[in-house]
Amino acid sequence: MSSFGSNLVLRMNPADKVFKDRVNELSGENVDLCFQCGGCSSGCPMTQDMDYLPSKIIRMAQIGLEEALESRTIWTCSTCFNCEVRCPRGIDVTAVMEALRQMVLRKKHNEVSLDDLSAEELRELPQIAIVSNQRKLTA
């Protein structure tokens, strides 16, 4: 485990490690590569609607904080891949966000319901918007 400053060493609770390993397994990434430069957060276009910055979500995954699953951030990510091209450590942050979303969606969670839209909105929206929205944000 990395150490920060003089003698701070993080020892992980085994349950937290299970969470972190699952994030890595689903995303195909290694969140431990992140050194918290914040590049993903600075380039992210959606941060104004997020509770935690993307780099903070990665930090939460590193230390196995399952609270990441309750954040607004994972649903606000628009999978634009700006973070993916910016990350100097080669982490696909977008895939980590998707892994976190999937961990929630696979418990039959629907983040968006089309029932909330008016008939007029449904008529006007192009299919590409509706299909991609439902693919990303519903079980």
Added chain:
Amino acid sequence: MRIAYYPGCTLKTNAKNFEDSAIASAKELGIEMVEPDRWNCCGTVHALVKDDVMHHLAPVRNLIRVEELKEADKVDSKQVVTLCAMCYNTLKRSNQTFNEDADKKQKIHDVMYKEDIKYSGNVEVLHYLEVLREIGWDKVKEAVKKPLDGLKIAPYYGCLLLRPRGIGIDNADNPTIIEDLIEALGGEVVDFAYKQKCCGAYHTVHMKEAVADLSHNVLKYAQDAGADLLITACPLCEYNLGPRQTQIKKQYPIFDSIPVVYFTQLMALAFGLNDGATAFEANKPDPTPLLTERGLME
């Protein structure tokens, strides 16, 4: 040249103007875009989690349709051209996953045992802009009958034409492919900082205020840089930057509308094609007053 063409859902409805102008402009360049007799959803978004096999089936099935076209000698190569940036991205990424992940490849074959063709992995997924670059900007220039003189055009790439690494059609930070096209058409390139920033994408369904914020940034930066209009290659970007200007106006009352059209529509215009090919009537806001004022339309 006969090349397989994968349209995708929105090209047949909201973005019919994209399809019509692309097919007509390609014809002028000697390219015949051949649509398979049947095709299905591209998958819309790439499945980013590693244990997902199911969502690669739809894209791979479309690539089988391309191999069928080649076997029937209806196209000249095992290439497929797309117009929509999301279709391009999804088909290309699934093709890559199929070729790089032996386990997924086997599972995909197992599920699709009823297909006549066992997918080889050899189809090359291209975006129309790449086809243009391949045949050469000089050739595009030769087809121009009515150069877009003095028209200040901001190229908007959005996300999925450029990202992620290894998938994009050009350099993710400094793309030039749309700029090269604008120059070939005789227009003036307006470079601006937000050309590859996200428009808000599918959040337009349930977070239209947030999408309007993002799209406003893109449009405002283009306007401040002096653009007369923006061009795009994605039906979702077109929706968020075009028709969503009604929502932007609600949040930013001093915002002035600016036309957003598909790059293929300006090709059709510069090639001197008729109204059926340019198909500007479907664009919101209407670009025709601007183009008429500049003497580019009657």
